[in-house]
Amino acid sequence: MDVRTDYLQEIRLFRSTAARRWFALLLVVLVVIPAVVDSYLVYLLALAAVYIITAIGLNLLIGYTGQISLGHAGFMAIGAYASSLLMLKLHFPFALAFPVAGLIAALFGFLLGFPALRLTGPYLAIATLGFGIAVAQILVKWESLSGGSMGIHPPKPSFGRLVLSGETHLYYLTIMMMLLMTTGAANLMRSKIGRAFIAVRDSDIAATAMGVDLTLYKTLAFAISAFYAGIGGSLMAHLVGFISPESFNLLVSIQLLSMIVIGGLASILGSILGAILLTALPYLLSGIKNLPMVIYGACLILVVMFEPHGLRGRWTKIRLYWRLWPF
């Protein structure tokens, strides 16, 4: 079972051969999906992948490092606008614009990390809330740069002469990025940095006492989390084909937060489940007017009250239940 006998097992990426096989199967399924389902579902899955990337980034910050952010839509906006504007105004190729956009977002995350050093809990929540709204407002007002509230059409991504135009192309791009970023996060959490994040979350004073550099790791957590959001935002811009400050409002930040809370804090699997569920939910509930808000709200409350580990916690219990069945 889940009993570990040495430390190496603790930090292994795949816990068992079965896990490796399931992962291989998942890869095959992800590759063949576009051939099987209609283009709308492919698009929706690509969108879910974008949210998975962003949610994992947010979970690194909130779940693992214990630093709240209510302004993650701001980082997405920075990533989205940076990659579009680099391509439109400075004629960067996509392959360059897109990682640079992530780095620009990371830079902003790093800077936001500094005031965050002095702030805890609610103060940090307000600071990040203010940041998210400020980004949207600056984008509205800085018209010469961002096109203001008219929004801009990001160009289609391309590698050399290969232009990624249809859903299928973009799907493969986002899924690839999603797998890459997910593996990156999983690896990060097994490393010294990841352990330091968790130490900071559990008690920053104790962590300092153990020799964890708070300044370094808190700002690093913000930077990495913002990098993920920036990459997510950039992919979203090219996937949706239109961005405006309206697309990155407070509601988006709250939705990202809901994803990781409903999915499960401090869990990569949780981020994935939450992102998929909340991407699908609006389209499943589209027939019911007004009620989506109520259902979101109720989900949030119920999860916090009864299942603090979210869908991931449920999933673990389901597995446990079947493993022990019929006892």
Next chain:
Amino acid sequence: MKRADRTGWPTRTVGLLICCLFVGLGGSTPLFAAEVGVTNTTIKLGTYQPLSGPLAPYAALGRTIEAYFKMVNDRGGIHRRKIELLIRDDGYNPANTRVVVKELVERDKVFAFVGGLGTPTGLAVMDYLNEHKVPHVSPASGYSGWATPPKRYLFAQSTNYAVESRLLTKYAAEQLKAKKIAVFYQNDPFGKEGLDGVTDMVKRMGSAPIATVSYERTDTDYASHAIKLLRSEADTVLLWSSSKPTAALLKEAAKIGYKPKWVSSLVNLDPVMFKLAGETWEGAIVASSYTLYNSPEAEPYREFMKKYLPNERIGGFSVGGYAMAEIMAEALRRAGRDLTREKLVKALETFKNWSGVMTHNITWGPDKRQGQNSIFFTKAEKGEFVRISDWITLDE
């Protein structure tokens, strides 16, 4: 482990639900027909509306389109086909619009769009719809970029903001003898187009707006805006603003004793203004591009509202919805029983000075995608809008 036992059934339920979710997403039904969204007995249309969020009141427009087609269906439909309208909520977020429109086109396979609401939302899907050859009739926004340059599948209808704002300015200067014109506008695509139009027209008359005051849709307090206008000593203020801020501004202005001539864009041709702004609305001049909702000619519209939408307000956004729906219905009639998207486009191109119950003088042609270019003026008098001018157009 004891816990796991206790929570046995909910876990299975949750598992089942997640399974259902994927099955639900995966299943789609292929549809065989001569044209996408058209069967022997139905035509499927789509629209995107802000059913939720801050702009939810505007969705009255979508509900009116839906009710109009219900009326059409009750009367036997068009060429023996019933019309089905799918309304999707985008919350006025362009990124959502893109997704719901994709769903309507690729999953629900709608035949055409009618009255999709908003400028940023419409911009997000303009190219997509045109590339997929899905006709969109009368997007509910007066953005001038719909028709310039013309796109084959996009038929802009109501007089655009650029033309309307110039006509408004011209009327203020020539008929109301405005000497010092100020603009109060919403800081978004709608407001900016209005501002540009007014500025351009005032410039052509050899001067400049004496003050331009913008607001954000999220502002709560309009005292400083009113004071700014008062200090400019403008004798006429052109309102390029939605109803709530307009009413709040007028009240603030009344408080500080500032009484210029208020001249407003057609957004405020809504009886709710008399409730919101009270006495301060008296005497305001408001543009209109549809038949005036309280005029004798609009009797069919009022009867329709009483019968099909007894809870909606007469006037305001429902007028636009009615107009868009009647244009669509007329186009479908002209396109004939053997319906295709290309035939719909051809049918729309035959509109020449067509007027319905609420619409006036719509002309489209092979290279012309802006349907209407005319407005008239009304004045707010004793709780009613009264028509005070003929239809006028910008002669250029």
Next chain:
Amino acid sequence: MFVQLIVSGLATGSLYALLALGLVIIYRTSNVLNFAQGEIAMVSTFVAFTFLETLHIPYLGAFLLAIVTSFLLGAAIEIALLRPARHPTPLGLIIITLGVQQILYGAAGWVWGYDTKVFPSPLSDTKIHRLGSVVLSEVNLWILTASIILMVAFLVFFRYTRLGVAMRAISQNPTTARLMGARTPWIVSLTWAIASVLGAVAGILIAPVTFLDPNMMLNPLLKAFAAATLGGMNSLAGAVVGGGSLGILENLVGGYLTPELKDSVAFFVIVLVLCLRPSGLMGRHYRRRV
């Protein structure tokens, strides 16, 4: 013009102050940012509206009934949702209040619709009083008077009554307060009830000016956060001062610089305060022990 801007700024500022005051007392006793504060106020205002328009109860009666409703609503939220939370981390509590916010917002749209409504008021908002060159409308005069009375009464209550002292004791150290005989859970519920009453009063006072719809409190709440931050999240007087000065500052920026930036002032304030003096103008910073 300067004085005029300040006077109108104060009227809006007192709305921020009332909301911020609610945020601060909840923060002090339950250590949570209450994102539902605005929607509780909005729903209470709608309740008052229903009593007035649908049930035709006179203004004072409707006002009192709405206050009672909001009192119960606030207490109910605390008792039903916050108290039973299993592992009350600050994040978990924030998320619960966000959930309440979404439910109340969605439910209000569902029940009352999104159309803008005119909130009937016994006061005329175009009738004005002149003080030299400054004009003050009857509504604004009442908003100012009512909120000042309410705030003073409230500060006195917190400072001098047994209950107020108990509330302050809980905010400093819940365990000790409990040992000293304060009935902690009930007092926490009571603070929620009082906070929502403050919100309801703010909503009913401002509704005739800003009109009534489910969105009316979305932005004022963000401003109230800014006001509370400016004054200091754990200072009652700070909330009042923060609200007032934010209202004035916004109007001065709107009047002298450009109205375009008016809405952004609050967020500059948040950033500036949190960078320079995180505990706010009047807040105190408590050192945490391991």
